[in-house]
Amino acid sequence: MHELSLVQNLFAQLEELLRQNNAEKILTVKVEIGPFAGVVIDSFEFAFAVMRDYESWANGAKLILTTPKPRYQCLCGHIQERDKLEPGVCELCGDDFLTPVSGGNDIVLQQVEME
Numbered sequence: 001m002h003e004l005s006l007v008q009n010l011f012a013q014l015e016e017l018l019r020q021n022n023a024e025k026i027l028t029v030k031v032e033i034g035p036f037a038g039v040v041i042d043s044f045e046f047a048f049a050v051m052r053d054y055e056s057w058a059n060g061a062k063l064i065l066t067t068p069k070p071r072y073q074c075l076c077g078h079i080q081e082r083d084k085l086e087p088g089v090c091e092l093c094g095d096d097f098l099t100p101v102s103g104g105n106d107i108v109l110q111q112v113e114m115e
Contacts, residue, residue: 003039003040003043003044003046003047004043004047004050006039006044006047006107007044007047007048007050007051008047008051010029010031010048010109011051011055011058013109014026014029014058014112015055015057017112017114018057018114021114023114023115024057024114024115025057025058025059025061025114025115026057026058026061026112026113026114027060027061027062027113027114027115028061028062028063028064028111028112028113029048029061029062029063029064029109029111029112029113030064030065030066030109030110030111030112031063031064031065031066031107031108031109031110032065032066032067032068032106032107032108032110033065033066033067033107034067034068034103034104034105034106034107034108035067035068035069035070035085035104036070036085036100036104036105037104037105037106037107038105039107041065041067044065045063045065048063049063066110068104069081069082069083070082070084070085070087070100070104071100071101071104072087072088072098072099072100072101073098073099073100073101074090074092074093074095074097074098075095075097076090076092076093076095078090078091078092078093079101080092080098087099087100
């Protein structure tokens with residue numbers, strides 16, 4: 001489960017943020033996980049809960065996960081959002097050769113609330 005190593009890296013970032021801001025506790029963590037990042041959301045949440053309970057400075061911290069809709073670009077240049085990971089066909093020209101738009105495989109720490 002690589003989600004555990006992702007969360008371990010996240011906690012290393014959080015610990016560094018605590019030090020930089022002279023804070024003692026993490027209250028809320030907001031993370032965006034791209035639709036093509038290959039992350040199992042339930043496993044990420046489980047790993048976060050385990051790490052949260054292990055680190056006293058994170059005990060009780062709330063995790064807010066967001067996952068944007070997948071975006072695809074057609075050869076004609078049109079970009080469209082989809083509700084599913086399957087690209088489907090271009091809404092503009094009908095072509096079925098669509099590629100994922102860059103950024104959809106990122107994991108981004110968006111916001112941290114601490115005290």
